[in-house]
Amino acid sequence: MAALTFAMEGTCPQTGARAGKMTTDHGEIPTPIFMPVGTVGSVKAVSQQQLKEDVQARIILGNTYHLYLRPGLEVLEAAGGIHQFIGWDRPVLTDSGGYQVFSLAGTRKIQEDGVVFQSHIDGSRHLFSPEKVMDIQRVIGGDIIMAFDECPPYPSEYAYAERSMHLTHRWLDRCIERFGSTPDKYGYTQNLFPIVQGSTFSDLRKASCAYVSSKGAVGNAIGGLSVGEPEAQLYDICEACCSDLPVDKPRYLMGVGTPWNILECIARGVDMFDCVMPTRNGRNAMLFTSKGVINIDNKKWEKDFSPIDDGIDSEWSQYYSKAYLRHLVKGKEILGLTIASVHNLAFYLYLVREARKHILKGDFLSWKNEQVPVLQTRL
Structure with missing residues (x-):
């Protein structure tokens, strides 16, 4: 058993982009990396075999709030943790539940001790404290577990964002204390990442980066973005945080985003991403491709028998035609959801593999600048 390590393998001289390798007890993760979101121990409409073979996923994300409520800790512990329960032998990152609690604005109460919330399943009341969230994530069994934080809404008043940031920092100290006083479970090392907050205020973000950096964690996350702020602001905050966070530790930008968001944030120094967008949008007929964005519902694809995307190295995306996928989507066939979701994730x-390749090759900036307008094109 060994703590997570991160080795830098290359950088882009014109940008902050980095190529590296994270190593956990469940395997190596080349960076930059995108993590499919498996909210309840399942990436919606996609099997674990498809994640490995067709998507080529190296790490997936599980959601603490949802897994805690169902199937519950008793089942997960009896199974031997999330890897055994879902049949996944590669790394898993568990979020803290902070964002889900944030999204339950009408049914939760934030206090110093933690957050009291109502289950969306049966209305039962629960408390998430920093200590309890550490214990829950230990039982779930993530290789990377996240500190409990408060995610302030956008827009936030400065005074609220500042109070929220200090609360997140106090909770972080409690997370670190609890995490340090409890053993790893299931025979492998679990690793804690703190989360930077501070809303859209540059001085708060700088203060939070300094506080988080001082903890010496094996990796750090940037939270509270992609909650409604303009893209330009997202990029500015991302760049500022990356310049203040340790160079030798992986940086995880939580919940971002579109393909062009990802390339722009790689250019600013981010190593890890997750987002529900590829699967959620795929289930709603939106495909991200190497040539631009497709609404497969449109009639223009009715007799287009060309592959979904022949510009990427995915047999899956080259096997099915746009016309066939449109037919499945129009007929509300379940297979359509799977094809669209697997394609988007594979893309x-x-x-991120291409980004890594161009960072190592030394031409990332020119490649990125060519790609972004293409990826944003509506076909």
Whole structure:
């Protein structure tokens, strides 16, 4: 058993982009990396075999709030943790539940001790404290577990954002204390990442980066973005945080985003991403491709028998035609959801592999600048 390590393998001289390798007890992760979101121990409409073979996923994300409520800790512990329960032998990152609690604005109460919330399943009341969230994530069994934080809404008043940031820092100290006083479970090392907050205020973000950096964690996350702020602001905050966070530790930008968001944030120094967009949008007929964005519902694809995307190294995306996928989507066939979701995920993983390749090759900036307008094109 060994703590997570991160080795830098290359950088882009014109940008902050980095190529590296994270190593956990469940395997190596080349960076930059995108992590499919498996909210309840399942990436919606996609099997674990498809994640490995067709998507080429190296790490997936599980959601603490949802897994805690169902199937519950008793089942997960009896199974031997999330890897055994879902049949996944590669790394898993568990979020802290902070964002889900944030999204339950009408049914939760934030206090110093933690957050009291109502289950969306049966209305039962629960408390998430920093200590309890550490214990829950230990039982779930993530290789990387996240500190409990408060995610302030956008826009936030400065005074609220500042109070929220200090609360997140106090909770972080409690997370670190609890994490340090409890053993790893299931025979492998679990690793804690703190989360930077501070809303859209540059001085708060700088203060939070300094506080988080001082903890010496094996990796750090940037939270509270992609909650409604303009893209330009997202990029500015991302760049500022990356310049203040340790160079030798992986940086995880939580919940971001579109393919062009990902390339722009790689250019600013981010190593890890997750987002529900590829699967959620795929289930709603939106495809991300190497040539631009497709609404497969449109009639223009009715007799287009060309592959979904022949510009990426995915047999899956080259096997099915646009016309066939449109037919499935129009007929509300379940297979349509799977094809669209697997394609979008395969495209995201292809994109970060290509970014890594161009960082190592030394031409990332020119490649990125060519790609972004293409990826944003509506076909």
